[in-house]
Amino acid sequence: MSRYLAATETDARPAPDRRRTLRQILIEDFFYGPGAILCTLLLCALLAIAAWKLLDWALLDAVFGPTETLDASQACRAEDTEGACWAVIGDKLRLILFGLYPYDLQWRPGLACVLMIALYALSVQRALWRPALAGIWVVFLVAVLILMRGGIAGLEPVGDDQWGGLPVTLILSTFGLGLAFPVAIALALARQQRRFPMLQAASVGVIEFARAVPLVVVLFMASVMLPLFLPADWQVSKLLRVLIAFTLFGAAYLAEVIRGGLQAIPPGQYEAASALSLTYAQSMRDVILPQALRIVIPGIVNIFIGFFKATAIVVVVGIFDLMTAAKRAVADPLWQGFGIEVYLFAGLIYFVFCFSLSRFSARLERDLARDRAS
Amino acid sequence: MAMAKLPSRWRTAGAQALVFALVGLSLMWIFAVTGAELRSRGIETGFAFLTEPARTALANAPFAFTAGEDSNALALLAGAVNTLKISALVIVLASLLGLGLGLGRLSRNRLLRGTCLFYIEMVRNVPVLIHISLCYALVLALPAPRESQPVLGMLVTNRGLFLPTPTAEPLWLISGASGIVTCLILLAIRRRGGGWMAGNLVLTLLTIAAMALPWLLSGRSPAMSVPQIAGFRVNGGLSLSPELAAIVVALTLYTATFLAEIIRGAIQSVPRGQWEATMALALPGGTVRRSVIYPQAIRVALPAMSNEYIGVIKNSSLAVVIGYQEIVGIGNTVLFDTGQAVEVMAVLAGFFIVVSLGFSGLMNLINARLSWGDR
Incomplete structure (x- = not known):
């Protein structure tokens, strides 16, 4: 019977390392083929444009309250404001x-x-x-x-x-x-x-x-x-x-x-x-x-x-x-x-x-x- | 204890009779009260108002409608047509968007997956009414027709959406027929198998070429009616009013998120062994999805999707909020003109019950055709 049993004890090995390097993640999850590269780049461009437009509208160009010369609703209606009018929420x-x-x-x-x-x-x-x-x-x-x-x-x-x-x-x-x-x-x-x-x-x-x-x-x-x-x-x-x-x-x-x-x-x-x-x-x-x-x-x-x-x-x-x-x-x-x-x-x-x-x-x-x- | 000695059949019947009597008595009480109430307000009950001429004009009638001449019934019919118009447009558009989003959620590309998930979570956790109001506010904030630039012949303005359409021209019939015949011949060759077969791309291109041939032979460009800006108005083309555009866009964006999750769940519900079996047979990816995975997924998705579609028909009634006249909006107008509250509500409820039941019957039929039977 002993023939079927291992004669020496095997050392326990650590679990395989499942962590991936950044390079591997990029290649495996984002750029794994020509279609994927195109899709990722296109989406990046679209998301960047959308995020920029949104930021511009919601924060940079937005009116949050009255200015020195105008009250809040006049400030929102001023000719040069293109952004959001958050003053309405405040009011x-x-x-x-x-x-x-x-x-x-x-x-x-x-x-x-x-x-x-x-x-x-x-x-x-x-x-x-x-x-x-x-x-x-x-x-x-x-x-x-x-x-x-x-x-x-x-x-x-x-x-x-x-x-x-x-x-x-x-x-x-x-x-x-x-x-x-x-x-x-x-x-x-x-x-x-x-x-x-x-x-x-x-x-x-x-x-x-x-x-x-x-x-x-x-x-x-x-x-x-x-x-x-x-x-x-x-x-x-x-x-x-x-x-x-x-x-x-x-x-x-x-x-x-x-x-x-x-x-x-x-x-x-x-x-x-x-x-x-x-x-x-x-x-x-x-x-x-x-x-x-x-x-x-x-x-x-x-x-x-x-x-x-x-x-x-x-x-x-x-x-x-x-x-x-x-x-x-x-x-x-x-x-x-x-x-x-x-x-x-x-x-x-x-x-x-x-x-x-x-x-x-x-x-x-x-x-x-x-x-x-x- | 005397009760307990009675045979249970009698006790059951007695209890049922009691429930029936209670329901009957409360109904009779409601009828008596309602009758007295209506008499005191001088309202005749009954459906005679349907044949009387409508007093209020319709804003978005799908056919010629004159207030004061045409009947209330015709007004309600116009509303029903508008309800079905919204529903049909939304069901088609939302299915396409939902399919795209659902497949995107399963993509290997993490950016695409994340974008689809973000969109779905942002949209479906907000009431559809907010989407409708938001879309309407957005449409009204678009540039006026005079200041807008056409994109691919389309005009997107605060007066609505204008799309180019083919004009009524006999050559379109020949062109369409030649396209259909070409497509059918190519499909027949493909079905017979063996020898040369057209791939999807070649098939599409050849069909388009066959449609273009009659125009090329006659030496004319395809006859289209392109929207033209004329002062404050837009002439030609197919026009969607701002209200219709807002409700269709909002319902499409909202419904698509639910359809996407159903489609994703259905595809994920196909056992992994099926994917592994196709790999063992070395089938190419497109064939695997087309002939192994999707046929199984669609059977899982269909019942849930038909629930969503019925939801679309019911949600189309929310157009009343932005003043688009579908059946509930027109029902309201008729109600205020005639005071026939109970009858109008009965017509509305009856319409939705018939449409819902009819639609789910249709989907059951499709389901039965698709199913493999019990195994």
């Missing part, structure tokens, strides 16, 4: 961020925004993914409502027709998602079960209707039709009507994501639950939903990103969100024609939120895949 910052909220009280929407951002930061911590998270959401959202509405704790009441800007965008997406979540679970369960065909048909109808019709039409329905459906003496504010539309619309999309999670649970889990003679409610609450929701969290985050971007559409029914605030800033005769700067600024705010959420979602998907594999 309209409070309008874009907080809309028409009483100027002296704008610390309240500011604090509400901070609270909602903190809520997101808490919700993305995996250590906090437990039922108590729902409680945290309720506490934060009630605090946000109190800050915005006032009327108690010595805060001056402010009607929701005066709310505006970033807090409205955050409120629509956060409250919309928070309220849509239970509705979505109900819709998904109703669609998934087989015992009540009528309920199932109703759920399919709601989901498919909301997914086939554009949000603009749903919002018009909420603002034009909902008042007709309710008795004349019921006063439902415009913001609340839009929030209801948002909730139902979002619930339909969310329900499909959750249904995907329900379908991914192996049938053995359902069978094990009924073998333990758990009731339907118990087996869903304690066995199926905790697993299903965990799987679909990346999907839920993606829905939320879509939701967050979709709130901009409320501009068509006249709700004062970030997008409407940007439009209103441009509508000021003093600043007419500087839409590009204002929309870029508003776009940047949306980008910061959506990009960080999508990074989080991508990392989460990777982590969950790794956990499942191990």
Whole structure:
């Protein structure tokens, strides 16, 4: 037997050096063939020109504020300025961020925004993914409502027709998602079960209707039709009507994501639950939903990103969100024609939120895949 | 406990009847309230308003439309045509851009890969409405027709986009026919295999040559209608209004990023063994991608892409924000003219449901034709 065994011990060798020199990187990744050389050089030239033009417009030639002789908007309109007019952002910052909220009280929407951002930061911590998270959401959202509405704790009441800007965008997406979540679970369960065909048909109808019709039409329905459906003496504010539309619309999309999670649970889990003679409610609450929701969290985050971007559409029914605030800033005769700067600024705010959420979602998907594999 | 003794079939039926009764009662309540509300406002319910003449003129009607003569139904039809026009343009353009970006994301060239990723991340994390408003502001900031310089016969101005088009000329028919016949003959030779076969480049060049031949023989230059600046206006050529140009460009740039990620994911989903198998067979790169990788990737990508395409049709309704009159914009006008809120909303919802379902049915058909069946 000993013939097959090595007689001498082999020394352990270090792992091969995978680092490449700069020259190797350049040749292997940028200049590996005639086509690649052409492509790289062409792209370099194009990017350099674009970067230079952008720098010129956005910084070198830009107007940031009033000069010695001219006030800010005159400086932007002067004959020799070709660049961006960032002065409009400086002048309209409070309008874009907080809309028409009483100027002296704008610390309240500011604090509400901070609270909602903190809520997101808490919700993305995996250590906090437990039922108590729902409680945290309720506490934060009630605090946000109190800050915005006032009327108690010595805060001056402010009607929701005066709310505006970033807090409205955050409120629509956060409250919309928070309220849509239970509705979505109900819709998904109703669609998934087989015992009540009528309920199932109703759920399919709601989901498919909301997914086939554009949000603009749903919002018009909420603002034009909902008042007709309710008795004349019921006063439902415009913001609340839009929030209801948002909730139902979002619930339909969310329900499909959750249904995907329900379908991914192996049938053995359902069978094990009924073998333990758990009731339907118990087996869903304690066995199926905790697993299903965990799987679909990346999907839920993606829905939320879509939701967050979709709130901009409320501009068509006249709700004062970030997008409407940007439009209103441009509508000021003093600043007419500087839409590009204002929309870029508003776009940047949306980008910061959506990009960080999508990074989080991508990392989460990777982590969950790794956990499942191990 | 008495409930538990009933057979479960009866309990199920009872529960269903309860749900049905609740839904029915709330619907009846809504109808009663709505009816009272409408009567108090003096609005007749029903779809009679569709045949009444429209009160407001249309800004971008695709056909001749006179307010006060033509019906509301015709106005809504004009809107539907505009919606489909935007959607068709965006679907074609975004697919091309998305394919380019998706392949660019997979390129070995790191600069190209990085540029595509940067573009995708910058564009898709911003609401499409911001893109539309931004594009519209950009179009309005372009030079006026008098101050703009034509590029390849195209005019890009703040009055819209003007493209040269072929004029109605019988010779174009002959030219087109000769091109198609040449192309088909070359393809037939290629399909038969063996002997001489035209490569893609040769095929394209020969087809163009065949199209040019009738013009050369007649000794005339191809008849084109090139946009001409005449004072404040532009005559001739095909014109896209600033609103249409803005919505098409914005939706194309936005949708392409999602299509690119779908295409990239689909190509990456083809198992590595497939690439290795082609290497083992020593197939050339172009053949590998054309006949091994892409056919598998397209089957993965198609369902997700058809969702995006339906999204385009729905997003085209956002043109209402910059005042382009597609079906939602015109529906709004009709609603304010007649006050028929419920009926107009029903028409709009019905249109989108029919178009969405029709489109997804079409894509399912294509999917079924493409699929290999269960294996």
